[in-house]
Amino acid sequence: MSVTDEAITRIREMIASGRLRPGDRLPREADLAAMLGLSRNSLREAVRALSLIHVLDVRQGDGTYVTGLEPERLLEAVGFMVELRHGGSLLEVLEVRRMLEPAATATAALRATAEQLAGLEELQRRAEAATTVEELVECDVDFHRGIVAAAGNSVLSGLLAQIGSPTVRARVWRGLTDEGALARTLAEHRAILDALRARRADLAQAYALVHIAGVEEWLRSSTAPTGD
Template sequence: MPSEQPDGRGVPSPSQVDVVVGGIKGMLLDGTLGPGQRLPVEADLARALGVSRGPLREGVRALSHLGVLETRQGAGTYVTALDPALLLAPVSFLAELQQPASPALHEVRRLLETEAAALAARHAGPQALAAVQEALDAVAGPGAVDPQVFVEADVRFHRALAQASGNPVLAALVQAFAGPAVRARSRAAVGDEGALARTVQEHRAVLEAVRAGDPDRARRRMGAHLPAVEDPLAGAGEDPDAGPS
């Protein structure tokens, strides 16, 4: 976006693009616009916001990149469904840049995923639990498992468990933060014959606690599982119920 220019008092004044972004945000907040609704035609919207058409188009493009708006060829510009997973996509981009994953990234992931497991124990229904079980079953059978299948099933397990929490914002954040961290653990596990068996055992323990409707145990089990993301050998053989995680 163009930089802000100082007004006569030396205070930065917002650019016209900022006015567009703020104006459309205000329309969303006050209910003038809602998910799935079409924006007014360009001339009317520019007049309503007090800007020219060039900055209006730049502001619309900026909001489209953020997942707030979408332009349909020949049909106009619409507000998206404002889905949390779409709006939080930039967080995933941030997490992907943390290679190797930083301690701060791991700390945030632990906070998110332990609470997601606890919420799943409170709220997960049969369909949500079946999705978690399916991800576990993908690597729980006998015989060798292809490393790529292992990676995909590991990511799918954590994603399904977060969705089982019943909180779509939390699920979107878990998906954003868990991807690179889970893949790092999975890559390390390829050279560790015991890592796959430990992962399955830990996942099963988390799911058992969730099925039992025990939020505290689900939180502890997930808390015991996640340090292996940072160090594939960390926590092996520890009893998460022996004390605080």
């Protein structure tokens, strides 16, 4: 383990143990380095690395603070990793989404508030009134994020938000090239929403699975090599 990695581990342990809590200001660099038995240079590198993944917030002229440690911010590194990968990685992302989001949709059927359901209904109306593929996809993204938010699990919500972002281009592409895709999307959203309103977790999960698997299978067939 490098000296910088050791410094990262020591700071992480302080946060995990509760010695440093969200919003806390770190001791002065010289004091913290002495406390941890580290050089100031290695500590500085560790702070820089942890700030890049939103664990620490370096405020010039003020000090360094532990962030709120919100799952969605901490999981941004996952989205960055997915964006950098190429080849079949998008299919792998959709596969993960297919594994997780239907379960979240089932949970949302049991936990969604009346206000959250009303918000999803408004998104459905906006989608039905959309005049471009881009408008519909924007509503589609917000619709799915709204459902996951209604499940009430911030870690799951943050993870799906990060892995869902790279799929937006594929959704637009499908809307432009797959005849009937837009109408199917609207119909499938309506079925999911009706199941949520009826508090039918089993139906909500099944409809979400069919909906997400449809995008995955379309992308798989669209990217498959063709024979001569």
